Amino acid sequence: MSKLLVRSIVRPEKADAVMKCLLEAGYPAVTKVPVFGRGKQRGLKVGEVTYDELPKEMLMTVVPVADKEFVVKTVLAAAKTSETGNFGDGKIFISPVDEIYTISSGVKED
Secondary structure, eight states: OOEEEEEEEEOHHHHHHHHHHHHHTTOOOOEEEEEEEOOTTOSEEETTEEEOSEEEEEEEEEEEGGGHHHHHHHHHHHHOSSSSOOTTSEEEEEEEEOOOBOTTTOOBOO
16 A cells, blocks of 8 residues: 545635645645535534534545655644634545556556
8 A cells, every 4th residue: 555545524615725735735636525514513503503514625635655644734734724723624534545547548556
């Protein structure tokens, strides 16, 4: 395993800042997908109304194993909404990538 998939679930207003920081750090290949969900706090309650599914953005990038800590620190710094962070700022998930193929050429990457 030489590559990892970093999936970052972030607030929509932070997605562009995270993508910019990843680009500037040398990780230009990012897939951005709008998602909806909730965390441990089970959504957001405003008065009598509960918003069970909140909008987020999922950013996915594949990085070398050796770069994992740097990429995680980059995302954490860019995605926090304050110095200490707030509930709902998001999560980062790391998964191994077993194989990668380029569709246009059919070539398997190392």
